[in-house]
Amino acid sequence: MRPDVASLLEGVGPGAHALATQILGNRDEAADAVQDALRAALENAGRFDPALGEQNTWFLTIVRNRCIDIVRRRVRRAEEVIDESQHVGGSEPGLAVEQDEMVAHLRRELAQLKPDQREILTLRDYLGLSYTEIAVVTGIADGTVMSRLHRARMALVARMRRYRT
Amino acid sequence: MTHCDEVGEMLSGYVDGELTQASEQQVRVHVETCENCKETLADLTAIREKVQDLNLGEMRSDEWEDRVKDAMTTRSRNIGWMLFVGGVGVLCAYGVWAFLTDDSVSPIVRVAWSAMWGGLATLFLSVLRERLIKSKDDKYNDVEI
Numbered sequence: 335m336r337p338d339v340a341s342l343l344e345g346v347g348p349g350a351h352a353l354a355t356q357i358l359g360n361r362d363e364a365a366d367a368v369q370d371a372l373r374a375a376l377e378n379a380g381r382f383d384p385a386l387g388e389q390n391t392w393f394l395t396i397v398r399n400r401c402i403d404i405v406r407r408r409v410r411r412a413e414e415v416i417d418e419s420q421h422v423g424g425s426e427p428g429l430a431v432e433q434d435e436m437v438a439h440l441r442r443e444l445a446q447l448k449p450d451q452r453e454i455l456t457l458r459d460y461l462g463l464s465y466t467e468i469a470v471v472t473g474i475a476d477g478t479v480m481s482r483l484h485r486a487r488m489a490l491v492a493r494m495r496r497y498r499t
Numbered sequence: 500m501t502h503c504d505e506v507g508e509m510l511s512g513y514v515d516g517e518l519t520q521a522s523e524q525q526v527r528v529h530v531e532t533c534e535n536c537k538e539t540l541a542d543l544t545a546i547r548e549k550v551q552d553l554n555l556g557e558m559r560s561d562e563w564e565d566r567v568k569d570a571m572t573t574r575s576r577n578i579g580w581m582l583f584v585g586g587v588g589v590l591c592a593y594g595v596w597a598f599l600t601d602d603s604v605s606p607i608v609r610v611a612w613s614a615m616w617g618g619l620a621t622l623f624l625s626v627l628r629e630r631l632i633k634s635k636d637d638k639y640n641d642v643e644i
Contacts, residue, residue, distance in 0.1 A: 347563035355556030364556060372570045440549050458515065459550040465517045480517065484508035484543075490550075491542045 346390040347372075349461045350397045356452040357401040359445065367400040374400070391467045398453070398471055405449070436497065443493040451486035458483055503529075503536055510536065514543050 350371070354364035374396055382392055444452060457463045457471060465479040474482065506529050512518040513526045530537050595616070599609055
């Protein structure tokens with residue numbers, strides 16, 4: 335069964351870019367990963383199996399796998415993200431100036447988490463995937479999703495506690 | 500009586516509504532009597548809501564539409580190239596077959612021509628293979644001059 339391309343058009347794309355940005359910590363690479371995933375999705379549309387999940391989950395899985403490929407290439411080249419203006423924790427040209435200091439703190443602390451922690455927080459709290467869908471996208475067991483998510487949230491809570499007055 | 504260690508990560512499941520009825524009940528009862536877990540639950544709920552409201556790098560809808568259209572155009576172009584190359588390949592194969600089965604051409608010429616074109620094709624394929632392998636890791640692929 336082929337996934338509905340129009341749904342891909344409207345639905346999961348913008349959120350998929352958010353996921354890629356959080357995994358890679360770099361907007362430009364995230365855009366490349368999503369574009370690459372989009373091409374792969376269109377070329378392999380015939381392989382989509384609805385029995386394995388929704389097409390949104392299927393596309394997010396492709397995006398995640400592309401991000402992992404990029405991370406592996408980074409390791410091989412021993413590159414680092416040296417352009418801080420591109421990092422999600424740095425300054426954000428083009429975005430409105432954030433009046434709320436706590437939001438700025440949260441964004442900075444989120445960027446300091448490990449990539450897999452940012453990934454699972456994005457999948458659950460930002461994109462609203464169920465635990466079962468998260469298990470499909472990340473390839474981990476259903477039972478592991480809750481514990482991993484809990485550790486990620488607690489890590490962020492611990493970091494945010496220092497800003498309490 | 501449920502201890503904090505048993506409830507632990509179930510607090511996140513409770514916040515997300517992903518627990519079984521029995522587990523949900525277990526957490527609810529424990530939280531009513533444990534201030535630590537009640538505070539942790541409140542922290543988890545608050546952090547979840549804050550993350551929901553962040554902009555985590557979501558792409559604008561119009562930008563996404565452009566990217567989808569671009570990908571579909573690229574795909575159509577690739578199909579066009581495949582058909583073209585396939586057609587040229589068939590014509591070349593026919594030409595070679597017609598040449599090799601033409602009795603008016605001497606066998607020595609046929610062998611020499613076959614070797615020459617076979618050698619060129621081998622060289623072309625080896626260069627193509629090398630370029631395809633390198634292009635996967637070429638970080639300057641999408642640089643526009």
